Amino acid sequence: YACFSSLQGRLEDELLHRYYVQIRREGRAYPGSNYEREELEHLQATSPIAGLTEMSILQKLKASAFTEIRVTSPIQSIIAAFVQSGDAVQVVIQSLVPKVSKDKDLLRVMTHLLLYLDFLREGSYPIRFDGLDTIRHAIVLQYLRHLATKPDLWKHMTIYASLLPINTMIGVFPGLLTSVQVPEERQIIWNQMRELLNEEIHLVVLKKVVRSILANQDLSDAQKFHSISWLCFVPEHLGEALVCWNSLLRQLLLQNRTSVATQLMKEDMSTIFFDPEVGDTQAKRELGAISLFLDANIAFDDWKNLMVKTSPESMIQKYNSSNLTVEEQMIARSSEKRQLYETMRGKAQKVIEFADTAHSKLLEVLCFAGGWLTEDEDDEEHTSSEERKRRSEMDQLHAKLIPEIAFLFHNVCSETAKWMDDMLEDAKITLNAKSKAYILREIDSNEDISPIYWLRQAMDLAEIISSEENELYKSFNAHHLRLLMEQMTDIEIRTLEWQEGEFENKIT
Secondary structure, rough: OOOHHHHHHHHHHHHHHHOOOOOOOOOOOHHHHHHOOHHHHHHHHHHHHHOOHHHHHHHHHHHHOHHHOOOOOOHHHHHHHHHHHHHHHHHHHHHHHHHHHOOOHHHOOOOOOOOHHHOOOOOOOOOOOHHHHHHHHHHHHHHHHHHOHHHHHHHHHHHHHOOOHHHHHHHHHHHHOOOOOOHHHHHHHHHHHHHHOHHHHHHHHHHHHHHHHHHOOOHHHHHHHHHHHHHHHOOHHHHHHHHHHHHHHHHHHHHHHHHHHHHOOHHHHHHHHOOOOOHHHHHHHHHHHHHHHHHHHHHHHHHHHHHOOOOOOOOOOOOOHHHHHHHHHHHHHHHHHHHHHHHHHHHHHHHHHHHHHHHHHHHHHHHOOOOOOOOOOOOHHHHHHHHHHHHHHHHHHHHHHHHHHHHHHHHHHHHHHHHHHHHHHHHHHHOOOOHHHHHHHHHOOOHHOHHHHHHHHHHHHHHHOOOOOOHHHHOOOOOHHHHHHHHHHHHHHHHHHHHHHHHHHOOO
């Protein structure tokens, strides 16, 4: 600094001396400008400085006896190279590139140096050499990766990512953004991308971020779900958000994690996907099918829990008839019967309510218009790999879950019929009645309290499965079909037994 300041001071002295000489010759001298002798003496005294050049100064510094002022650090070398020439800059940059991976301060300096050289390209004194762009892109990319390891510097990532070639940026930047979990930080980065990237590239990056997170098996379900918020900042991106939401739901169902999918469906963010304006028809139809399946599972679980807690046996208060007259005994038995029937009707209606809801929901899945999670086949040649993957997952789910839904449907009908039959059998024993059919007529309730009603509902399953409309039978393998036939045979036998009992009761 001292050497260069001296060189600058000597140059200023010489310029002032020439200026004063000129005005003295022209007779325009003013007080303070008539010191020619002193000026010459001063210039004579500082003449050694006049012989200095930038290069000679650098040579003196390199050979200095004081180590603290020798030109040895990378940053000093860079400054020195700029003083010398463009070729010197090239040499220094190429020599420092291998060192940046171990020196983060040097990495930062080199990043901004190379960006400065890019800026100079359009100026009057550009510094260019072969491979400069390649070096700059590699260093900026390395610096971007460094920023990704520092959460407090995440807010700077977007600007450096925008300086990379498009393909490089799209290939690397989304993966670095997967670590950003805090909504406020996502919002900042999202806004920066909106400003620095065009809309098409912006959306491509966001989609890749979400898909990278969804594909990461090390992340939690909650992290995957909330990653979709990257696509929820503006309405025009919600269609893509819906596609990703469907993808996550398919992933969970394929992993037999229906309960997790059900829980996530209750989150506030998921409600936006049911807006009629969000997504295309295909995506909305897929979400509707999955949502219907989850509702059916909830209804089945509710019914199952009720069946576990609700016994078909009814406890009533019995009177001690030993001290009662005949007439009083008849009144007591009539009271016991009314009490029993009232209890039976109340319990049965609760079971029927839950069974009917589960039955209806499961039936909706089986009879889903156009087929549950099925679509018309497109030309494979004109279908993207992403779409082919989606179709494959939907086919797997259809083949896996349609038989499951069918057997749940059968379970609801069969077990409800058995519960009703057990309830009637218990009442028959309690009242010492002639038959269950007699008890059923005495209750005087709707037909859905009869076991035969639910057995017939179960029998309908065979017709639903065999229908050519949705071709559900194609989802049943040999094991499924054998099990279904066994269940239908059991239902048929139980139906005949009940009808036989009714017939005998009528004859009696």
